Amino acid sequence: MQIHRLCLAALSAFAVGQPVVAQTRDLHAHEHGHVTLQVAVDGESVEMILEAPGADIVGFEHSAETDEQKAAVQEAMADLADPMALFILPEAAGCTGEAAEVELHQEGDHNAFEVEYSLTCTDPAALTEIETRFFELYPSVEEIEVEYATPAGQGAGELEPGEALPLPTS
Template sequence: MRRLLLALPIALLPFTAAHAHDDHDHDHAHGTLGAHEHGVAKLNAVLDGNTLELELDSPAMNLVGFEHAATSDADKAKVSAVRQQLEQPLKLFGLAASAGCVEDAQELESPLFGDAAKDDDGDEHEHGHQHSDINAHYQLNCSAPGKLAQIDLAPLFKAFPATQKINVQLIGPNGQKGLETSPAKAMVAF
């Protein structure tokens, strides 16, 4: 499923390098792509033929409101509810119905879901607690990909209001680009 997304960081290196000079909030120890910043998520989107792949990487704080292991019933319920939302990508990403996109595969990963923490997910916060990220990978098959002109991220921002900005890296029929979205500017054009 990740064959297209694996090429994305390499393809967008020129954008990333140029953007890094403008971004003073990135984590120097981990580079621009590895920064963990509350309120900010990353989305990689690749449209190749009939396949649309989406990879969302977000601090857990943006989605569930905390990053610690869920031990209380309330925290466990919140994690479960967020996982259920993430399991429905067609409700989070606004795609033209005429494109006929249906989900082929998905993979959700996070220490909060009981997955082992990745090396880059175990960063110590300056206050001594662990960072936890939530990663969601989706593969969609679109019967009419030519009708897929944009992705509307407004439903994602609405579902997770603590997410203030999504940095998007996109490869589509019109080439590659990187852009920053917000609740007020939530459309991403291919």
């Protein structure tokens, strides 16, 4: 009973001390070799969000310390920024996209690259598949999990080396 009270007291003290941020120990699942890509198609605009663990892109997952590591991060950011070099979309769709902003998030001992690409396609109906050169650039990546939302519906699939992932079109 005594202990019980103590616990309650401690809990309420904690609650009073931390009223706003409820989830201070909320960590994201983290898996090496596992990259996610989200593709949304609406009208002529195509938006893609890519998330990749730092271990696969630059080979380390702590924050860059040496000059060498900093250079590696700079290089990776430049490589990841260009959607047209990273992804292969059907020629007929006529997609163009400018260099995107690459962010590097550090969460504890892990880091992750995150990129948001905005593309414009003259004929989005021709966007029947997507392929990537990611595996050639970063060999330790094993799978890219893709989620998509297109006019024909939502769905998920996996990008594999040398294989295009079909996208539903209406």
